[in-house]
Amino acid sequence: MENIRTPRLAMAAAVAVASITLAACGGDSSSSSDSGELKKVFSCEDSSAAGARVVCIGSKKDLSDETVAAELITALNTAQTGDTIVLPQGRYEISSELTFDGNGSLGQVGMVTDLTIRGAGMDKTILDFDAATSGGDKADGFFISNTEDILMEDLGVYEAPNNAIKLKKTDGIVLRRVATVWETDYQASNGAYGLYPVETSNVLIEDCYVKGSADAGVYVGQSENIVVRNNIAEKNVAGIEIENSKNADVYNNVARGNTGGILIFDLPIGNGIYGDGVRVFGNTVEANNAPNFANVSDFAGGVHIVPPGTGVIVLSTSNVEIFDNDITDHQTTSVAITSYMLPDDKVAQEPNQAVGTEVLSYGDIATYAPEYLDGWSPLVRGINVHDNRISVAEGIYAPEGKLITDLITGYNAYGVQIPHILYDGIGELLANAGSMGQIADGINQIAAALDNNSLESDGLQIPDTGVFAQYGNGDHVCASNNGDGVTQASVYPTNPAEASFTDGVPDPAFVASNDSMTCGGNTGFTPVTVAAATVSVRGVSYGCGADDTSSTHCSAD
Template identity: 45%
Template sequence: MGHSTKLRTLFAVTAISSGLALTGCGGDDGKDGQDGVDGASVSAGSQQLDVTTSGFGIPEDAIFVAPDAVDGDDITDALAAALFALPDDALVVLPKGRFTVSQTITVNSASGLTVTGYGIHETILDFSQSTGDDAIRFQGGVDITIRDLGVYEAPKNGIKATNVNGIRMAYTATVWEGALEANNGAYGLYPLQSQNVLMEHNYAYGSADAGIYVGQSNNIVVRNNTAKNNVAGIEIENSTMADVYNNLAVGNSGGILAFDLPGLEQAYGGNVRIFNNEVYANNAANVGSGAVGIVPPGTGVLVFATSDVEIYNNRITDNDTAAIEIASYFLADSDVANYPANYGATMTNGWSPLVKNVYMHNNTIARNSTNPQGVLLADIITGYTTSANATGMPQTFPAIMYGGIGELLSNAGQLAGFDALVGPEAQADGVDYDAYAAADLICANSNINANPAPDYNEVNTGLVFSTNPADLTVDGAGNPVPNLLIDPMVNNTYLNCTQNRLAPASVNIGNKVYGCAGDDLAEAACSL
């Protein structure tokens, strides 16, 4: 950027708020195959002025937003001005302290932008008085990073990015203080309809929907984050090629979720790997609405109508309802006859209520299923409780629970008419309603029972419906009757199969590759 352009932009910004310096600069961390050095590149003649708590170096020729602001100041105008008409590869630095922001900050079509504070606790933007909905919104653009700051009390969503190719959210917090309530904001960190999404070292607390969410996106890495006290801790929705690893999900209603929901622009997802996460005590009351409102409180990991998911080497403990739940969409809407009328258009695009090819292995599971609850499982819990003694089933609710009804209906030929709805692109991706082949099966093996004595034997695997069409029975209204099949998780019978391992996801931002196929090649979790 030329000297005269810099001066014109500087004068425009200063007219709104004094104290802004403007020069574009670039930089990011990470190199293929090795850990990167986190810091901005320092241009000739410039020096590193400061460093964030995460180790990100700030050069003196960055764009500094209201550097003289003190706690409690409203920096809305200064922030909006600094993020307007940015040069490529700009680095924008927010001040230290807790500041008021009174409207949505929108960034359009930025290229190579980095927005940083000085740390999650050092730079806090308080949106409690904001008249907008989202706190910070990126619309379009390429290779954008937001980092080292906290967004508090957003009216709706914390940090949202739509239609971005290359979005990195790192060392960033979204927080709704106090109890988890329905009137908290919906999403914390919220990339949507984007490509090359990297979410790392973030903290999400108090979202009434999902704390860390990636939806309708492709090529995703979610690693080393903490999601606490949200309805859904971490959620991958209608997205492909996603790796979720080395995260902590604690105190949410549901820890980690993979959903495919009907009616969205990207109709379905897949190739989602959930591995090496710590998922414990996700027992918060579910105050959410919409699809997330059906998540049973006490859920460790939930796969809902998403196919091609691998769940492995996680430690899943102390979740009241179940460690892992696998369910087709029929569990939420059992009106099979009306699916063509209700969901025909989205089924043509490839959305399917079925769940196929889910492989659960080498997870350490302990102290789950002691107090099963939730609207989604209400009938199952009741049926299990009332029939346990009569059938001789163990008293402890299954730690791994598979609904099975979609597979049963497919195997019994009850969904054959749905094949006519599937469009050619979805057919090419293998979407169908035929009887389940070996590659479609839901499999669980080599999971580790970590229950202490005397409860060691009370870790179970369960099916709500037998998948054998010979076992299909209906009630007076024509609805399938659940069988509630349960056996021990170790050496289990019902889900005892294996599947091929899924491919790792990778993210390319600024021609640097992140994830198990990039900068984490040497990470232990990537060798599991």
């Protein structure tokens, strides 16, 4: 498959125009375009090569919604390895979730792989799932699972009741020129995720448009080897989110008009999959000041906590490099970096010592004991924010957010604005003071006593107290060269020797001005750098420095 590369500014302009067209595409199943409706056009020919099939959906004589939906369901249920399913131009109402399980295709022995689903363009082939159902549950648009090397391109998924395109347990994904749209802005009733690979590997998402998600427009979770590039995300709660994932590049995207622009999160999911090694660079992160319309998550740190007006957020993950981005006009803060202490201070709960009485299960040891035993850490380590262009126009600063009400009040009391780059610092302070290590040690001892030293038989592991230890070289959170007048500060001092508190509140002089986030210099540590991510699909390598050698920072030299 030819990889179409588009210059960044041209791509942004083209997709912006496309988004206007997308928003205007409506109407019923009429084939007329006289009223501005999207005309239905069949343009598929069976040019199958030996060993592969082209499956045409609809025909020149019949492009009714019912026929297109029925034939697409059949094509997915009977798919064979190497199939290309071609969708016609037009807007089609789909009344049920479209599912493909690579292990469940009719008449196929073994896993079905190398499936291609192709439309006529993301603004020309639109599948409208507004009335879709799925066994009484909210329906996804597409739910694809248990396969390898799947390609979806040149189509739009609108108004999915749940998620637009969900992919699970899949190795090798290309989502290219795909749109996921909810046409009503900022509504909690919109579907949760737009593009949603989870528990996957080798994921490429490029040249896509996502709008209106009540969680994240582009979300990649519990996955590894990820490239998200040249996309536009607007009017979602989170524009782009990388969660509990390893080896990811997020570059040359536009995130604007969301609640939060780009999120790098590590949540206590409890399946042993946690994040590490993410680069965020070359993006335009602009005016993400929308209201937070997310539903409350199962996790204290879900996107419902995102303060409106935040450009980039890093939450309880490790080794993230953020550089060469334009981060402009955010009303609360441009970059927020925080341990899980901010959403839930129970992560520092001391373990219960009464084994056999109060403590009868792992969850009784401490609130987050099961997650610690699973390998999760609430701390941020190795975060480097450098050489970005951060600015806020006069009159925009107006911080808000339920989660940070006390922070806002505190900074107002000190007569200073929230820093452009804000770090909570509390997790690092506790680690440097030895408190987090003591908690991990205590959990180890109590869990072993409770379980008669057979934790491994329960699929758990003794917490690596190293991830709770004092911060060493490469662990620190730092920022440098992000623009004239850009402020950066840790709310809490990260050095216990500097920790001066009154009723739990840091010394005002420290909060108003501190250099705890300074990179290099007299600090005695080296800022972290993260290696480029590479994706392999169908034997082709994608990524910065692989197929892309022309974008900034992607030279083969």
